[in-house]
Amino acid sequence: MSIKLYYFDGRGLAEPTRWILAYAGVEFEDIRAPLDLPVTIPPEIKAKCTWGQVPLVELEDGKKIAQSLAITRYFAKKHNLVPEDLYEAAVCDEYVDSIREFMQAWYVITHEKDPEKKQEKRQEVLKSTKQRFFDVFESIVAKSSDGKHLVGNSLTWADIYLTHGLNHVGLVHEIDLLNDYPALKKLSENVLQEKGIQAWVQKRPLTKF
Numbered sequence: 001m002s003i004k005l006y007y008f009d010g011r012g013l014a015e016p017t018r019w020i021l022a023y024a025g026v027e028f029e030d031i032r033a034p035l036d037l038p039v040t041i042p043p044e045i046k047a048k049c050t051w052g053q054v055p056l057v058e059l060e061d062g063k064k065i066a067q068s069l070a071i072t073r074y075f076a077k078k079h080n081l082v083p084e085d086l087y088e089a090a091v092c093d094e095y096v097d098s099i100r101e102f103m104q105a106w107y108v109i110t111h112e113k114d115p116e117k118k119q120e121k122r123q124e125v126l127k128s129t130k131q132r133f134f135d136v137f138e139s140i141v142a143k144s145s146d147g148k149h150l151v152g153n154s155l156t157w158a159d160i161y162l163t164h165g166l167n168h169v170g171l172v173h174e175i176d177l178l179n180d181y182p183a184l185k186k187l188s189e190n191v192l193q194e195k196g197i198q199a200w201v202q203k204r205p206l207t208k209f
């Protein structure tokens with residue numbers, strides 16, 4: 001049995017896992033429920049979900065993992081994208097948490113219907129996420145030993161998560177976040193040069209979220 005990844009037909013909380021599996025060249029079944037509003041998990045998938053939500057993974061031996069971070073970290077460890085050094089591993093976790101925070105800040109404006117309010121909120125979120133997150137990440141990468149990784153000088157899941165986060169916010173909100181950030185641009189280009197990730201990004205279904 002191959003690995004089964006259950007999620008909705010979107011990038012959302014499953015995409016970093018898809019990138020890592022693609023990076024590692026692991027075949028998986030990318031099982032997507034329709035993303036119609038209100039979002040509803042089909043009963044046959046819901047019945048498998050330990051906590052009633054997706055993403056959910058079924059491994060080759062039938063064992064399950066739920067909770068997006070647990071799933072992504074499991075595959076990151078399995079494919080050597082988590083540093084062995086405990087401190088460096090914790091710093092990767094810290095960065096991934098921060099990436100999820102900035103993604104959440106952008107997600108909040110997705111459902112604003114009023115165009116004027118949306119534009120106002122967009123400017124607020126842009127300003128606050130630049131100050132709190134992008135400026136900080138830029139400085140971390142710029143000061144790194146090789147200028148293209150967040151932690152140490154080899155690829156970690158934090159680099160992959162950050163590239164996905166910038167790419168996702170850029171696509172959903174039609175904004176080029178990398179214009180002002182040369183170090184983040186270099187880091188992203190480095191991640192997107194990974195053969196498996198490059199192939200995944202080219203072949204993945206085009207979805208709204």
Ligand SMILES: N[C@@H](CCC(=O)N[C@@H](CS)C(=O)NCC(=O)O)C(=O)O
Pocket residue numbers: 012013039040041052053054055066067068069
């Ligand atoms: N803490 C969970 C949150 C999962 C979550 O919010 N899943 C949403 C989709 S993004 C879901 O399953 N929604 C449908 C439902 O709750 O019935 C994780 O990180 O995996």
